[in-house]
Amino acid sequence: MGTDRVVLELCDVRYEIDDRVLLSGLDLTVHSGESVALMGPSGSGKSTLLSLVLGLLRPVSGRVLVRGTDLAGLSRRRIAELRRRNVGMVFQFGELIPELRPEENVALAALLGRAGRSSALDRAERLLAELGVPTAADTARLSGGERQRTAVARALINSPEVVLADEPTGSLDASSRDKVADLLFDLPSTRRCGLLVATHDESIARRADRVFRLHEGGLVPEVVN
Numbered sequence: 001m002g003t004d005r006v007v008l009e010l011c012d013v014r015y016e017i018d019d020r021v022l023l024s025g026l027d028l029t030v031h032s033g034e035s036v037a038l039m040g041p042s043g044s045g046k047s048t049l050l051s052l053v054l055g056l057l058r059p060v061s062g063r064v065l066v067r068g069t070d071l072a073g074l075s076r077r078r079i080a081e082l083r084r085r086n087v088g089m090v091f092q093f094g095e096l097i098p099e100l101r102p103e104e105n106v107a108l109a110a111l112l113g114r115a116g117r118s119s120a121l122d123r124a125e126r127l128l129a130e131l132g133v134p135t136a137a138d139t140a141r142l143s144g145g146e147r148q149r150t151a152v153a154r155a156l157i158n159s160p161e162v163v164l165a166d167e168p169t170g171s172l173d174a175s176s177r178d179k180v181a182d183l184l185f186d187l188p189s190t191r192r193c194g195l196l197v198a199t200h201d202e203s204i205a206r207r208a209d210r211v212f213r214l215h216e217g218g219l220v221p222e223v224v225n
């Protein structure tokens with residue numbers, strides 16, 4: 001197993017919305033092979049922080065680096081390319097396209113990452129089988145847990161070094177929540193990626209190697225037992 005590398009770095013990041021300082025002096029480093037949980041009350045800026053990492057928002061000042069590349073110097077097109085290749089994202093409700101089958105949802109992400117059509121579908125089917133999701137199913141009829149596992153497969157299809165998840169278990173019942181959390185928190189060791197999870201759920205956050213709480217615009221480390 002190689003040495004763990006820094007895959008994500010935020011340095012002295014400041015972000016404002018309508019003259020309100022939301023994030024200020026915020027630092028965060030995530031290595032490959034580790035999981036980090038981000039907690040904080042509603043409106044504290046967790047989703048905003050993830051959007052900064054995705055390059056969908058730009059900080060007022062400070063730097064956001066994805067596997068060593070500073071997003072500030074990149075055009076929107078280059079950011080989109082970097083994101084497609086290196087960052088996987090899982091949203092609260094899966095956000096799948098209901099008209100496409102699960103494997104097509106996953107393959108689409110591979111196609112955007114420039115894979116060929118048949119290899120994309122092939123890889124998508126294999127990944128879904130690995131994650132226990134039925135293929136050739138109607139996406140709209142998947143259970144909440146299956147939907148989230150499909151979303152995880154979609155996030156993983158381009159072998160990203162960073163996986164982000166925003167309330168990934170927020171829409172699930174207790175048993176699906178645990179299965180999806182098991183899957184997510186296994187990723188750093190099975191795929192050697194860095195995992196950053198924003199959550200309100202203490203039981204989910206406790207599974208991470210490190211936990212931070214957003215407080216007055218910065219990150220305060222929580223003691224993890």
Ligand SMILES: Nc1ncnc2c1ncn2[C@@H]1O[C@H](COP(=O)(O)OP(=O)(O)OP(=O)(O)O)[C@@H](O)[C@H]1O
Binds near residue numbers: 022042043044048049
């Ligand atoms: N486009 C926008 N325009 C104005 N205000 C916004 C915009 N996007 C977010 N906000 C505000 O910024 C603050 C942070 O929002 P954000 O979604 O990052 O919080 P959060 O911690 O993820 O909350 P939650 O846990 O409820 O998802 C909130 O007060 C929100 O209302």
